[in-house]
């Protein structure tokens with residue numbers, strides 16, 4: 001250890017001792033106050049504050065901070081050290097400087113945005129822009145209250161800053177367990193910009209595989225809750241992610257950041273509940289088997305059911321259908337509560353079309369019917385004698401009920417069925433020719449589904465859209481912020497529907513077009529989404545550095561993109577080198593394939609790797625391999641789409657389910673031409689699979705492979721390793 005390093009270490013040890021002592025003292029004081037359990041409101045509030053501090057202090061004790069920055073503010077005589085932690089630690093005396101600054105505080109942004117070369121830096125504080133100079137940037141690793149590492153990434157007047165961040169590399173080199181982790185200590189400048197971006201904008205983030213999109217979105221939620229305390233609440237924020245297992249995988253990050261209660265759902269789950277249509281939903285595996293089976297993979301055009309039903313052209317049809325129904329809403333009838341008394345159609349129409357025009361169609365219907373009932377009451381008042389009035393009243397009630405039935409029900413499902421010619425209820429039926437634009441295959445399959453009482457995931461956005469058009473949003477929960485993960489699989493209609501449920505277009509929309517393996521329903525270009533918002537309502541950010549995988553893995557995965565996907569954005573790896581990717585040929589056949597997989601697992605599992613996965617093209621192959629390998633590896637988990645828990649460890653799963661996850665080592669079970677063609681889609685699938693690996697990637701195949709798979713390039717080595 002050099003003298004400088006030694007003295008830095010000693011200095012930080014002293015600092016840590018004093019901070020821990022302070023935490024201990026504050027905790028002891030708080031614990032000495034008896035817990036209040038009475039009914040006095042003021043006392044209860046004070047107790048809640050004490051409890052919150054007790055918890056915060058206990059949480060910060062093992063790792064009170066992770067970084068230090070010495071900052072000389074303009075006009076101040078000398079630099080002052082700022083310690084930055086996951087939670088702030090205030091001094092004991094009111095008005096004293098914080099001992100540890102919360103990572104989300106404005107001044108802490110300097111720690112992330114400063115990359116070493118800047119003479120002067122600035123940050124935005126509530127009181128205005130504050131400028132100054134950085135004298136030192138230091139990473140400090142404390143674990144279980146013990147000082148473990150001190151790494152200076154910048155010293156003013158010292159050597160040039162290191163090209164790669166040693167501390168970051170150290171963190172990236174660690175093995176992962178079965179949960180995504182927080183990255184507060186190593187957030188990169190380009191990520192920090194996104195995390196701290198203003199709230200009321202639809203942020204669209206295109207990030208290469210492993211660029212930290214999911215992680216950044218979760219940190220952004222924690223930031224928004226801190227920065228906009230008064231305007232947002234955790235319960236009114238929601239994350240949409242592709243499946244239950246993925247939600248489980250990311251579920252640890254927010255609690256680590258001290259954030260609870262944020263809703264985490266799949267769009268399907270949320271939308272079907274809102275529509276009360278859970279029972280009608282067809283099993284999604286049917287669609288997945290179609291697209292991900294070996295016979296699938298045809299380039300999905302704009303007439304694929306999901307693409308069409310999420311498109312702007314279908315939205316225009318829905319608009320037309322809802323307007324037509326609304327316009328023809330009030331039945332062309334006068335209302336007669338008893339013989340000799342009538343309420344003319346013109347009056348009813350005037351109420352419906354003019355007086356209540358600001359309400360949704362179903363709201364107008366409700367109001368018109370209520371007004372008719374009030375009219376009946378008024379008309380009944382002068383009727384004499386009492387017996388006649390009673391008789392009229394009875395009649396009026398019956399006739400009003402019968403009349404109400406003649407109104408359309410304004411149910412989104414009924415209208416949707418009408419659009420596809422599948423409705424029994426023909427009130428307000430629209431002329432079929434208005435919907436000639438529906439592709440024939442979509443019309444046929446959807447009509448059949450609807451007649452058989454079934455809807456599919458891709459029907460949910462249009463149904464929700466119709467629901468909004470016909471019933472409005474009153475009484476429905478609105479969000480303060482929405483995160484859409486894997487947004488390349490969302491359709492424009494889906495996003496515009498969600499836009500109605502969020503205040504101020506406050507979105508974080510993140511995805512990667514190169515991983516668009518659900519292109520049969522998702523967007524093919526981000527403009528399809530940004531075009532939904534006004535120019536000042538949205539901003540676009542690109543993340544091109546990949547933090548997950550070694551240089552060799554990223555280099556290899558990039559060759560798949562360059563060879564198989566036109567205009568794809570390549571990932572830039574951080575300078576972390578590991579073993580070359582292995583491409584291993586086994587003799588053709590199912591048995592040989594299983595034997596090769598077993599040999600790969602034997603070599604990779606149970607050594608330094610905590611998570612190893614075997615990725616197949618289809619669910620059936622995953623099942624077959626699971627069966628074949630289980631006797632030797634009883635701990636092998638078979639993962640399917642219905643799972644809501646992610647086990648980690650050793651697993652076998654189809655490629656499309658591995659999306660968003662990561663593993664220390666990945667084995668592509670069979671990348672042969674018999675499983676994958678040369679299409680862009682096949683390339684994207686293998687790209688997704690390869691970029692799941694952190695440290696080791698082995699690609700097995702039975703001989704011939706798709707043209708885009710680079711088996712002899714600089715990043716890979718053929719054959720089994722010599723051990």
Ligand SMILES: Nc1ncnc2c1ncn2[C@@H]1O[C@H](COP(=O)(O)OP(=O)(O)OP(=O)(O)O)[C@@H](O)[C@H]1O
Nearest residue numbers: 183186187188209210211212213214215547548660
């Ligand atoms: N600044 C960082 N410091 C340390 N680790 C990071 C950083 N950014 C990302 N990572 C790590 O990189 C990995 C990938 O992150 P994440 O899953 O959020 O990326 P992603 O862009 O959503 O990936 P994909 O699209 O491939 O699923 C995670 O292990 C995450 O902890």
